[in-house]
Amino acid sequence: MELDKYDQALLNGEYGETKQKMMEILLALGKIYEAEKFIEVKSVQVSGASFKTIGDAGLSWLNTLSGKAVVPSFLNPIGMPRDEWQNLGIPDDFAKKQLEVNAAYARLGIRLTCTCTPYYFNIIERGDHLAWSESSAVSYVNSVLGARTNREGGPSALAAALTGKTPYYGLHIVKNRVPQIDFHIDDPAATKSWTNAHYGALGIIAGAISGNRIPFFTDIRPNRDMLKSLGAAMAASGAVALYHVNEITPETRFPFFKKHIEEDDREVVEIEVAEIEELFGSLEADVIALGCPHLSEEELEELASLLENRRVVMPFYIFAAEELRAKHPDLCNKILSSGAKIVPDTCMVVSPLMDKAGVVMTNSGKAFTYLPGMCKATPLLGTLEECVRAGCGE
Protein backbone atom coordinates (compact mmCIF):
# COMPACT_ATOMS: atom_id res chain seq x y z
CA MET A 1 0.00 0.00 0.00
CA GLU A 2 1.06 3.52 -0.71
CA LEU A 3 1.66 5.37 2.58
CA ASP A 4 2.11 9.11 3.03
CA LYS A 5 4.33 10.61 5.73
CA TYR A 6 1.51 10.86 8.23
CA ASP A 7 0.41 7.24 7.65
CA GLN A 8 4.00 6.08 8.12
CA ALA A 9 4.44 8.18 11.25
CA LEU A 10 1.27 6.68 12.71
CA LEU A 11 2.55 3.16 11.98
CA ASN A 12 5.95 3.98 13.49
CA GLY A 13 4.26 4.93 16.73
CA GLU A 14 5.16 8.62 16.55
CA TYR A 15 1.59 9.51 17.59
CA GLY A 16 1.52 7.01 20.46
CA GLU A 17 0.75 3.36 20.93
CA THR A 18 -3.04 3.57 20.52
CA LYS A 19 -2.87 5.35 17.18
CA GLN A 20 -0.14 2.96 16.05
CA LYS A 21 -2.41 -0.01 16.77
CA MET A 22 -5.32 1.77 15.08
CA MET A 23 -3.26 2.28 11.95
CA GLU A 24 -2.23 -1.39 12.05
CA ILE A 25 -5.94 -2.30 12.00
CA LEU A 26 -6.53 -0.03 9.01
CA LEU A 27 -3.46 -1.39 7.23
CA ALA A 28 -4.67 -4.97 7.71
CA LEU A 29 -8.08 -4.02 6.28
CA GLY A 30 -6.34 -2.29 3.39
CA LYS A 31 -4.41 -5.48 2.66
CA ILE A 32 -7.48 -7.71 2.93
CA TYR A 33 -9.41 -5.53 0.49
CA GLU A 34 -6.37 -4.74 -1.65
CA ALA A 35 -6.60 -0.98 -1.22
CA GLU A 36 -3.92 1.10 -2.94
CA LYS A 37 -3.85 3.89 -0.37
CA PHE A 38 -5.52 5.57 2.58
CA ILE A 39 -7.92 8.49 2.24
CA GLU A 40 -9.11 11.11 4.70
CA VAL A 41 -12.62 10.82 6.11
CA LYS A 42 -14.89 13.77 6.98
CA SER A 43 -16.72 12.08 9.80
CA VAL A 44 -17.02 8.79 11.65
CA GLN A 45 -19.87 6.95 13.29
CA VAL A 46 -18.77 4.44 15.89
CA SER A 47 -20.79 1.31 16.69
CA GLY A 48 -20.13 -1.09 19.54
CA ALA A 49 -21.66 1.44 21.91
CA SER A 50 -24.08 -0.71 23.90
CA PHE A 51 -22.70 -2.82 26.71
CA LYS A 52 -25.28 -5.39 25.59
CA THR A 53 -23.35 -5.93 22.35
CA ILE A 54 -19.66 -5.41 23.29
CA GLY A 55 -19.70 -6.96 26.77
CA ASP A 56 -16.85 -6.96 29.29
CA ALA A 57 -14.29 -7.82 26.59
CA GLY A 58 -15.11 -4.74 24.52
CA LEU A 59 -15.20 -2.48 27.57
CA SER A 60 -11.85 -3.66 28.86
CA TRP A 61 -10.30 -3.09 25.42
CA LEU A 62 -11.72 0.46 25.22
CA ASN A 63 -10.22 1.19 28.63
CA THR A 64 -6.72 0.43 27.31
CA LEU A 65 -6.92 3.13 24.62
CA SER A 66 -5.81 6.75 24.75
CA GLY A 67 -5.82 9.71 22.38
CA LYS A 68 -8.56 11.81 20.81
CA ALA A 69 -10.64 11.64 17.65
CA VAL A 70 -9.28 13.95 14.93
CA VAL A 71 -12.51 14.23 12.89
CA PRO A 72 -16.15 14.67 14.03
CA SER A 73 -17.10 11.26 15.42
CA PHE A 74 -20.58 10.22 16.53
CA LEU A 75 -21.54 7.39 18.86
CA ASN A 76 -24.23 4.88 17.90
CA PRO A 77 -27.16 4.25 20.31
CA ILE A 78 -26.11 2.92 23.70
CA GLY A 79 -27.95 0.41 25.89
CA MET A 80 -30.08 2.91 27.83
CA PRO A 81 -30.92 6.63 28.05
CA ARG A 82 -28.02 8.55 29.60
CA ASP A 83 -30.13 10.35 32.18
CA GLU A 84 -33.41 8.60 32.96
CA TRP A 85 -32.40 4.98 32.93
CA GLN A 86 -33.55 4.52 36.53
CA ASN A 87 -37.22 5.03 35.49
CA LEU A 88 -37.14 2.35 32.81
CA GLY A 89 -36.24 -0.71 34.84
CA ILE A 90 -32.72 -1.00 33.42
CA PRO A 91 -30.79 -3.33 35.79
CA ASP A 92 -28.24 -1.46 37.98
CA ASP A 93 -25.27 -3.63 37.04
CA PHE A 94 -26.00 -3.12 33.31
CA ALA A 95 -26.30 0.65 33.84
CA LYS A 96 -23.00 0.78 35.70
CA LYS A 97 -21.18 -0.99 32.85
CA GLN A 98 -22.89 1.18 30.23
CA LEU A 99 -21.78 4.35 32.03
CA GLU A 100 -18.20 3.02 31.92
CA VAL A 101 -18.52 2.43 28.16
CA ASN A 102 -19.84 6.00 27.70
CA ALA A 103 -16.95 7.41 29.73
CA ALA A 104 -14.42 5.47 27.66
CA TYR A 105 -15.80 6.85 24.37
CA ALA A 106 -16.06 10.38 25.75
CA ARG A 107 -12.42 10.19 26.85
CA LEU A 108 -11.49 9.26 23.24
CA GLY A 109 -13.27 12.34 21.89
CA ILE A 110 -16.26 10.46 20.46
CA ARG A 111 -19.39 12.66 20.74
CA LEU A 112 -22.09 10.97 22.80
CA THR A 113 -24.79 11.60 20.18
CA CYS A 114 -26.10 8.08 20.83
CA THR A 115 -28.14 7.89 17.65
CA CYS A 116 -28.34 5.80 14.49
CA THR A 117 -29.47 8.93 12.61
CA PRO A 118 -26.61 11.44 13.04
CA TYR A 119 -27.29 12.52 9.43
CA TYR A 120 -30.30 14.53 10.70
CA PHE A 121 -28.01 16.78 12.76
CA ASN A 122 -24.86 17.03 10.65
CA ILE A 123 -24.35 18.12 7.08
CA ILE A 124 -23.41 15.18 4.89
CA GLU A 125 -22.69 16.05 1.28
CA ARG A 126 -22.71 13.97 -1.88
CA GLY A 127 -19.27 12.47 -2.50
CA ASP A 128 -18.08 12.87 1.13
CA HIS A 129 -15.85 10.02 2.28
CA LEU A 130 -16.99 8.73 5.69
CA ALA A 131 -16.27 5.81 7.97
CA TRP A 132 -19.65 4.94 9.46
CA SER A 133 -20.68 1.70 11.03
CA GLU A 134 -24.35 1.37 11.99
CA SER A 135 -25.92 -0.54 9.12
CA SER A 136 -29.01 1.65 8.56
CA ALA A 137 -26.98 4.86 8.79
CA VAL A 138 -24.44 3.48 6.32
CA SER A 139 -27.27 2.62 3.93
CA TYR A 140 -28.87 6.08 4.30
CA VAL A 141 -25.75 8.19 3.79
CA ASN A 142 -24.59 6.05 0.85
CA SER A 143 -27.93 5.68 -0.90
CA VAL A 144 -30.07 8.69 -0.01
CA LEU A 145 -27.34 11.31 0.49
CA GLY A 146 -24.77 9.99 -1.99
CA ALA A 147 -21.86 10.02 0.48
CA ARG A 148 -19.35 7.14 0.43
CA THR A 149 -18.65 4.72 3.23
CA ASN A 150 -18.05 1.04 3.71
CA ARG A 151 -19.77 -0.63 6.62
CA GLU A 152 -17.17 -0.38 9.36
CA GLY A 153 -16.91 -2.57 12.43
CA GLY A 154 -16.61 -0.96 15.88
CA PRO A 155 -12.79 -1.06 16.05
CA SER A 156 -12.21 -0.01 12.42
CA ALA A 157 -14.55 2.98 12.85
CA LEU A 158 -12.74 3.93 16.04
CA ALA A 159 -9.46 3.59 14.16
CA ALA A 160 -10.75 6.01 11.51
CA ALA A 161 -11.86 8.43 14.25
CA LEU A 162 -8.45 8.47 15.94
CA THR A 163 -6.41 8.72 12.71
CA GLY A 164 -8.83 10.47 10.31
CA LYS A 165 -8.04 7.81 7.71
CA THR A 166 -9.62 4.80 6.04
CA PRO A 167 -8.34 2.43 3.35
CA TYR A 168 -9.59 3.32 -0.14
CA TYR A 169 -11.63 0.32 -1.29
CA GLY A 170 -15.19 -0.89 -1.75
CA LEU A 171 -17.90 1.77 -1.75
CA HIS A 172 -15.38 4.64 -1.65
CA ILE A 173 -14.69 3.87 -5.31
CA VAL A 174 -17.39 5.03 -7.74
CA LYS A 175 -17.15 2.06 -10.08
CA ASN A 176 -18.04 -0.25 -7.17
CA ARG A 177 -21.32 1.60 -6.55
CA VAL A 178 -23.31 0.60 -9.61
CA PRO A 179 -26.40 -1.64 -9.30
CA GLN A 180 -26.01 -5.43 -9.25
CA ILE A 181 -29.60 -6.70 -8.97
CA ASP A 182 -32.92 -5.24 -10.21
CA PHE A 183 -36.20 -5.33 -8.34
CA HIS A 184 -39.59 -4.80 -9.95
CA ILE A 185 -42.96 -4.68 -8.24
CA ASP A 186 -45.77 -6.63 -9.92
CA ASP A 187 -48.35 -3.88 -9.29
CA PRO A 188 -46.63 -0.46 -9.21
CA ALA A 189 -49.95 1.39 -8.78
CA ALA A 190 -50.49 -0.32 -5.41
CA THR A 191 -47.25 1.18 -4.05
CA LYS A 192 -48.75 4.69 -4.15
CA SER A 193 -50.59 4.04 -0.89
CA TRP A 194 -47.60 2.42 0.81
CA THR A 195 -46.42 3.64 4.24
CA ASN A 196 -42.99 3.44 5.87
CA ALA A 197 -43.97 -0.01 7.17
CA HIS A 198 -44.65 -1.28 3.63
CA TYR A 199 -41.20 -0.09 2.59
CA GLY A 200 -39.79 -1.89 5.62
CA ALA A 201 -41.55 -5.05 4.47
CA LEU A 202 -40.20 -4.60 0.94
CA GLY A 203 -36.74 -4.21 2.49
CA ILE A 204 -37.06 -7.45 4.47
CA ILE A 205 -37.77 -9.37 1.25
CA ALA A 206 -35.36 -7.53 -1.07
CA GLY A 207 -32.49 -7.57 1.44
CA ALA A 208 -32.68 -11.34 1.92
CA ILE A 209 -32.54 -11.83 -1.86
CA SER A 210 -29.77 -9.25 -2.40
CA GLY A 211 -27.30 -10.53 0.19
CA ASN A 212 -24.39 -8.11 -0.21
CA ARG A 213 -25.26 -6.97 -3.74
CA ILE A 214 -26.37 -3.43 -4.65
CA PRO A 215 -30.11 -3.36 -5.45
CA PHE A 216 -31.76 -1.13 -8.02
CA PHE A 217 -35.48 -0.40 -7.72
CA THR A 218 -37.80 0.95 -10.35
CA ASP A 219 -41.60 1.32 -10.01
CA ILE A 220 -41.49 2.98 -6.56
CA ARG A 221 -41.45 6.64 -5.45
CA PRO A 222 -40.54 6.62 -1.76
CA ASN A 223 -39.98 9.79 0.29
CA ARG A 224 -36.97 10.14 2.62
CA ASP A 225 -38.56 8.38 5.58
CA MET A 226 -39.65 5.53 3.35
CA LEU A 227 -36.12 5.27 1.95
CA LYS A 228 -34.78 5.12 5.50
CA SER A 229 -37.19 2.31 6.31
CA LEU A 230 -36.37 0.37 3.11
CA GLY A 231 -32.60 0.68 3.54
CA ALA A 232 -32.62 -0.19 7.26
CA ALA A 233 -34.59 -3.39 6.60
CA MET A 234 -32.33 -4.44 3.70
CA ALA A 235 -29.26 -3.91 5.87
CA ALA A 236 -30.82 -6.18 8.51
CA SER A 237 -32.20 -9.03 6.39
CA GLY A 238 -29.24 -8.83 4.02
CA ALA A 239 -25.91 -7.01 4.04
CA VAL A 240 -27.01 -4.16 1.78
CA ALA A 241 -24.86 -1.06 2.38
CA LEU A 242 -26.01 0.81 -0.75
CA TYR A 243 -29.07 0.71 -2.99
CA HIS A 244 -30.53 2.89 -5.70
CA VAL A 245 -34.09 3.91 -6.58
CA ASN A 246 -34.45 5.08 -10.15
CA GLU A 247 -34.81 8.88 -10.45
CA ILE A 248 -35.11 9.20 -6.65
CA THR A 249 -31.68 8.51 -5.14
CA PRO A 250 -28.98 10.96 -6.28
CA GLU A 251 -26.55 8.72 -8.12
CA THR A 252 -29.21 7.37 -10.54
CA ARG A 253 -29.24 10.82 -12.17
CA PHE A 254 -25.56 10.71 -13.16
CA PRO A 255 -24.66 9.85 -16.76
CA PHE A 256 -22.10 7.27 -15.54
CA PHE A 257 -24.82 5.43 -13.62
CA LYS A 258 -27.43 5.78 -16.34
CA LYS A 259 -24.99 4.15 -18.72
CA HIS A 260 -24.40 1.23 -16.35
CA ILE A 261 -28.09 0.90 -15.57
CA GLU A 262 -28.82 0.57 -19.28
CA GLU A 263 -25.89 -1.55 -20.35
CA ASP A 264 -25.06 -3.96 -17.49
CA ASP A 265 -26.55 -7.44 -17.26
CA ARG A 266 -28.21 -8.01 -13.92
CA GLU A 267 -30.46 -10.52 -12.24
CA VAL A 268 -34.06 -9.26 -12.31
CA VAL A 269 -36.40 -10.15 -9.46
CA GLU A 270 -40.11 -9.43 -9.32
CA ILE A 271 -41.68 -8.88 -5.91
CA GLU A 272 -45.44 -9.25 -5.54
CA VAL A 273 -47.46 -6.71 -3.58
CA ALA A 274 -49.18 -9.71 -1.96
CA GLU A 275 -45.84 -10.89 -0.49
CA ILE A 276 -45.40 -7.50 1.17
CA GLU A 277 -48.92 -7.57 2.62
CA GLU A 278 -48.44 -11.07 4.01
CA LEU A 279 -45.76 -9.76 6.39
CA PHE A 280 -48.38 -7.70 8.26
CA GLY A 281 -49.54 -9.98 11.06
CA SER A 282 -52.71 -10.24 13.11
CA LEU A 283 -51.40 -11.14 16.59
CA GLU A 284 -52.36 -9.27 19.78
CA ALA A 285 -49.60 -6.84 20.71
CA ASP A 286 -48.09 -6.72 24.22
CA VAL A 287 -45.83 -3.72 23.59
CA ILE A 288 -45.56 -1.03 20.91
CA ALA A 289 -42.06 0.03 19.83
CA LEU A 290 -41.44 2.75 17.22
CA GLY A 291 -38.34 4.59 16.05
CA CYS A 292 -36.08 2.00 14.44
CA PRO A 293 -34.10 3.77 12.99
CA HIS A 294 -34.57 6.80 15.28
CA LEU A 295 -37.45 9.12 14.32
CA SER A 296 -37.18 11.96 11.85
CA GLU A 297 -38.80 15.33 12.53
CA GLU A 298 -41.68 14.39 10.19
CA GLU A 299 -42.26 11.08 11.95
CA LEU A 300 -42.27 12.83 15.33
CA GLU A 301 -44.88 15.31 14.05
CA GLU A 302 -47.07 12.53 12.68
CA LEU A 303 -46.90 10.59 15.93
CA ALA A 304 -47.74 13.66 17.96
CA SER A 305 -50.83 14.30 15.87
CA LEU A 306 -51.92 10.64 16.02
CA LEU A 307 -51.44 10.41 19.80
CA GLU A 308 -53.05 13.76 20.64
CA ASN A 309 -56.22 13.14 22.69
CA ARG A 310 -55.53 9.40 22.89
CA ARG A 311 -54.45 7.22 25.85
CA VAL A 312 -52.16 4.24 25.50
CA VAL A 313 -53.22 1.02 27.26
CA MET A 314 -49.94 -0.90 27.04
CA PRO A 315 -46.20 -0.10 27.20
CA PHE A 316 -45.58 2.24 24.24
CA TYR A 317 -41.96 3.13 23.49
CA ILE A 318 -40.75 5.69 20.97
CA PHE A 319 -37.01 5.81 20.23
CA ALA A 320 -35.45 9.07 19.06
CA ALA A 321 -32.22 11.01 19.27
CA GLU A 322 -31.88 13.24 22.33
CA GLU A 323 -31.12 16.09 19.94
CA LEU A 324 -34.52 15.72 18.24
CA ARG A 325 -36.32 15.49 21.57
CA ALA A 326 -34.62 18.63 22.86
CA LYS A 327 -35.57 20.52 19.70
CA HIS A 328 -39.31 19.72 19.87
CA PRO A 329 -40.57 19.95 23.47
CA ASP A 330 -44.15 20.75 22.35
CA LEU A 331 -44.48 17.71 20.11
CA CYS A 332 -42.94 15.56 22.83
CA ASN A 333 -45.38 16.84 25.44
CA LYS A 334 -48.33 15.89 23.23
CA ILE A 335 -46.91 12.38 22.95
CA LEU A 336 -46.10 12.10 26.66
CA SER A 337 -49.61 13.12 27.70
CA SER A 338 -50.93 9.98 25.95
CA GLY A 339 -48.85 7.88 28.34
CA ALA A 340 -46.36 6.85 25.63
CA LYS A 341 -42.67 7.04 26.58
CA ILE A 342 -40.05 8.78 24.46
CA VAL A 343 -36.73 7.03 25.02
CA PRO A 344 -33.60 8.82 23.80
CA ASP A 345 -30.04 7.53 23.27
CA THR A 346 -30.92 3.87 22.87
CA CYS A 347 -33.09 1.61 20.74
CA MET A 348 -35.33 -1.41 20.98
CA VAL A 349 -32.60 -3.74 19.74
CA VAL A 350 -29.54 -2.70 21.76
CA SER A 351 -31.23 -1.96 25.11
CA PRO A 352 -32.56 -4.65 27.45
CA LEU A 353 -36.05 -3.00 27.29
CA MET A 354 -37.58 -5.45 24.79
CA ASP A 355 -35.91 -8.58 26.15
CA LYS A 356 -38.55 -11.31 26.33
CA ALA A 357 -41.26 -8.65 25.95
CA GLY A 358 -43.75 -10.99 24.26
CA VAL A 359 -45.36 -9.67 21.07
CA VAL A 360 -43.70 -6.39 20.07
CA MET A 361 -45.59 -4.39 17.43
CA THR A 362 -43.53 -2.07 15.26
CA ASN A 363 -43.64 -0.32 11.89
CA SER A 364 -39.96 -1.13 11.29
CA GLY A 365 -38.77 -3.86 8.96
CA LYS A 366 -35.37 -3.70 10.62
CA ALA A 367 -36.79 -4.21 14.13
CA PHE A 368 -39.05 -6.96 12.77
CA THR A 369 -35.91 -8.77 11.59
CA TYR A 370 -33.83 -8.31 14.75
CA LEU A 371 -36.36 -8.62 17.60
CA PRO A 372 -36.48 -12.45 17.63
CA GLY A 373 -32.70 -12.99 17.70
CA MET A 374 -31.54 -9.99 19.73
CA CYS A 375 -34.43 -9.75 22.21
CA LYS A 376 -36.22 -13.14 22.13
CA ALA A 377 -39.43 -11.24 21.38
CA THR A 378 -42.13 -11.99 18.79
CA PRO A 379 -42.31 -9.21 16.20
CA LEU A 380 -45.55 -7.92 14.69
CA LEU A 381 -45.49 -5.54 11.74
CA GLY A 382 -48.09 -2.77 11.41
CA THR A 383 -48.31 0.71 9.94
CA LEU A 384 -47.70 3.68 12.25
CA GLU A 385 -51.45 4.24 12.46
CA GLU A 386 -52.14 0.58 13.23
CA CYS A 387 -49.46 0.64 15.95
CA VAL A 388 -51.07 3.71 17.54
CA ARG A 389 -54.57 2.18 17.38
CA ALA A 390 -53.39 -1.15 18.84
CA GLY A 391 -51.44 0.67 21.56
CA CYS A 392 -54.56 2.61 22.53
CA GLY A 393 -56.73 -0.53 22.64
CA GLU A 394 -58.83 0.48 19.62
Place this chain on the structure above:
Amino acid sequence: MLLQGRSIAKGTGTGPLLITDTPISFLGGVDPKTGIVIDESHPLLGKSITGKVLVFPYGKGSTVGSYVLYALAKNHAAPAAIINTECETIIATGAIIAEIPTIDRLNGVLPTDGVVTVDGTSGTVSFA
Protein backbone atom coordinates in the same frame (compact mmCIF):
# COMPACT_ATOMS: atom_id res chain seq x y z
CA MET B 1 11.16 -25.52 6.30
CA LEU B 2 9.93 -22.00 5.82
CA LEU B 3 6.65 -21.02 4.20
CA GLN B 4 5.88 -17.48 3.14
CA GLY B 5 2.49 -15.89 3.67
CA ARG B 6 1.12 -12.42 4.17
CA SER B 7 1.60 -10.45 7.38
CA ILE B 8 -1.68 -9.52 9.10
CA ALA B 9 -0.77 -9.00 12.78
CA LYS B 10 2.84 -8.59 13.90
CA GLY B 11 4.88 -10.47 16.52
CA THR B 12 6.08 -14.06 16.80
CA GLY B 13 4.44 -17.10 18.35
CA THR B 14 5.44 -20.75 18.71
CA GLY B 15 3.17 -23.67 19.54
CA PRO B 16 1.74 -27.01 18.45
CA LEU B 17 -0.47 -26.91 15.36
CA LEU B 18 -4.24 -27.16 15.79
CA ILE B 19 -5.83 -27.42 12.36
CA THR B 20 -9.44 -27.25 11.16
CA ASP B 21 -10.98 -26.75 7.73
CA THR B 22 -14.12 -25.24 9.30
CA PRO B 23 -14.43 -21.44 9.80
CA ILE B 24 -14.62 -20.27 13.43
CA SER B 25 -17.06 -17.84 15.00
CA PHE B 26 -15.36 -16.57 18.15
CA LEU B 27 -18.47 -14.95 19.62
CA GLY B 28 -20.35 -17.86 21.15
CA GLY B 29 -17.88 -20.32 19.61
CA VAL B 30 -14.95 -20.09 22.04
CA ASP B 31 -15.08 -19.59 25.80
CA PRO B 32 -13.13 -16.35 26.39
CA LYS B 33 -12.09 -17.48 29.89
CA THR B 34 -10.74 -20.94 29.09
CA GLY B 35 -9.96 -20.92 25.36
CA ILE B 36 -12.04 -24.06 24.88
CA VAL B 37 -14.15 -24.39 21.72
CA ILE B 38 -17.81 -24.48 22.78
CA ASP B 39 -19.53 -24.31 19.37
CA GLU B 40 -21.53 -27.59 19.32
CA SER B 41 -21.33 -27.80 15.55
CA HIS B 42 -17.56 -27.22 15.28
CA PRO B 43 -15.14 -30.16 14.74
CA LEU B 44 -12.81 -28.67 17.40
CA LEU B 45 -15.57 -28.81 20.06
CA GLY B 46 -14.04 -29.38 23.50
CA LYS B 47 -10.48 -28.66 22.38
CA SER B 48 -8.37 -25.84 23.85
CA ILE B 49 -6.91 -23.27 21.45
CA THR B 50 -4.71 -21.78 24.19
CA GLY B 51 -1.02 -21.68 23.25
CA LYS B 52 -1.69 -23.40 19.90
CA VAL B 53 -0.92 -22.21 16.41
CA LEU B 54 -4.52 -22.20 15.27
CA VAL B 55 -5.02 -22.91 11.58
CA PHE B 56 -8.48 -22.30 10.07
CA PRO B 57 -9.86 -20.94 6.79
CA TYR B 58 -11.32 -17.63 8.05
CA GLY B 59 -13.51 -16.15 10.76
CA LYS B 60 -17.28 -15.80 10.58
CA GLY B 61 -20.21 -14.58 12.67
CA SER B 62 -20.53 -11.38 14.70
CA THR B 63 -17.88 -8.66 14.52
CA VAL B 64 -17.98 -8.74 18.33
CA GLY B 65 -15.78 -11.82 17.81
CA SER B 66 -12.84 -9.40 17.57
CA TYR B 67 -13.34 -8.48 21.24
CA VAL B 68 -13.47 -12.16 22.18
CA LEU B 69 -9.92 -12.56 20.83
CA TYR B 70 -8.91 -9.63 23.02
CA ALA B 71 -10.61 -11.23 26.05
CA LEU B 72 -8.78 -14.52 25.37
CA ALA B 73 -5.44 -12.70 25.37
CA LYS B 74 -6.28 -10.85 28.55
CA ASN B 75 -7.23 -14.15 30.23
CA HIS B 76 -3.97 -15.79 29.03
CA ALA B 77 -6.08 -18.19 26.96
CA ALA B 78 -5.25 -16.95 23.44
CA PRO B 79 -3.68 -19.00 20.69
CA ALA B 80 0.09 -18.50 20.23
CA ALA B 81 -0.54 -17.53 16.61
CA ILE B 82 -3.16 -17.73 13.86
CA ILE B 83 -2.79 -18.94 10.28
CA ASN B 84 -5.75 -18.34 7.97
CA THR B 85 -6.35 -19.37 4.40
CA GLU B 86 -7.82 -15.93 3.76
CA CYS B 87 -8.04 -13.58 6.73
CA GLU B 88 -11.11 -11.34 7.02
CA THR B 89 -11.84 -8.28 9.14
CA ILE B 90 -13.12 -9.95 12.31
CA ILE B 91 -9.96 -12.02 12.82
CA ALA B 92 -7.59 -9.32 11.53
CA THR B 93 -9.01 -6.70 13.90
CA GLY B 94 -9.18 -9.11 16.83
CA ALA B 95 -5.64 -10.40 16.28
CA ILE B 96 -4.19 -6.88 16.16
CA ILE B 97 -5.93 -5.65 19.31
CA ALA B 98 -5.11 -8.93 21.09
CA GLU B 99 -1.51 -8.94 19.77
CA ILE B 100 -1.77 -12.47 18.36
CA PRO B 101 0.72 -12.96 15.49
CA THR B 102 -1.37 -13.71 12.39
CA ILE B 103 -0.63 -14.54 8.77
CA ASP B 104 -2.59 -15.83 5.78
CA ARG B 105 -2.16 -16.96 2.16
CA LEU B 106 0.70 -19.45 2.69
CA ASN B 107 2.67 -20.43 -0.40
CA GLY B 108 2.89 -24.12 0.59
CA VAL B 109 1.45 -26.90 2.72
CA LEU B 110 1.82 -27.11 6.51
CA PRO B 111 2.58 -30.40 8.27
CA THR B 112 -0.46 -31.99 9.96
CA ASP B 113 1.07 -31.73 13.44
CA GLY B 114 4.18 -30.69 15.33
CA VAL B 115 5.43 -27.38 16.66
CA VAL B 116 5.75 -24.36 14.35
CA THR B 117 6.80 -20.74 14.74
CA VAL B 118 4.80 -17.95 13.12
CA ASP B 119 6.46 -14.61 12.44
CA GLY B 120 3.55 -12.24 11.89
CA THR B 121 5.84 -9.34 11.06
CA SER B 122 7.59 -11.01 8.11
CA GLY B 123 4.57 -13.20 7.27
CA THR B 124 6.41 -16.51 7.59
CA VAL B 125 5.95 -19.85 9.35
CA SER B 126 8.89 -22.15 10.13
CA PHE B 127 9.03 -25.78 11.29
CA ALA B 128 11.51 -28.66 11.62
